Amino acid sequence: MKHYDELEWIFYKEKILPEQKLEKMEEHLYECDDCMDTFLSLIDNKEINGAEEIIPLNFTSSVVDNVQRTKYKIMTNKQKSNMTFKNIFGYYVAVAAVAIILTWGGFFSNLVDTLPQVANSAVNKEKLNVPNIVFNMSEKIVNKTSNFINEFQFLNGKEELK
Template identity: 65%
Template sequence: MKHYDELEWLFYKERVISEEKYNEMEDHLYECDECMNIFLSLIDNEEINSAEKIVPENFTDSVMDNIKNFKNKSITKVERNDMIFKNIFGYYVAVAVVAIILTWGGFFSSLVDTLPKAAKSTINEKAIITPNIVFNVSEKIVNRTSNFIDNFQNLNCKEAAK
């Protein structure tokens, strides 16, 4: 996917590019969050204020009313289930074909032989021998806190017993 830079988005915003390029960039905005963020960063307060003057105050309410009044055509369950079954069946066939190809090619048998060797080579023996400093510090804090609470409870028990 081709991304556009800030200058291109500025030209898009000012409409100083060809109509074909404008439509191409607009379609790209629907697909790319990164470019959408760049484009939105180019919008300043002056443009927001002018848009607020154009958009009526009851815009949201009228849109919500239109959505409530909109009646959509639903497809029948038979067609829907049939489509889902065809899609799932197609996925299973694709996975089965890939598994058969990998098995015939010896991928799985080589994987079984290679993985233990790779795992053994990645073990860092120095890390095993070296103590974890952060864990030791946190362990000391926990132990000291526990001892403090025990001493405090014992002190309270002794005072209550007197």
């Protein structure tokens, strides 16, 4: 799971990110308690006072009234288990049929024979001996910096002797 840092949550809060990114981050908040804690820590008193001005005083009672007025139907366990059994049985029949067809066609035996060949051809032996460009670049920078410091110290040493 990719976590977002505090700066990204600040951008999210200020809504200065693209709409698609905002939606993705909002979905992430539903799944990740760590990021939710980070986001909630960014909310200050100014925003809380602003929310108190927007939300009406009877908000809680109106929500409770709406929930109580909502009608719902309770499913019995018998109905639920029958539907689940029918679905599971259908899936097992479908999987068994596919497995039988693939076995008769020789798919699994061909797969066992072909898979090692594919794995060997996928490994590119040329890339295994390629030097690490980033490491070489950083090594060159360190060496040039070290040479520069040594030359600078050497020149300062000559000036002090004069």
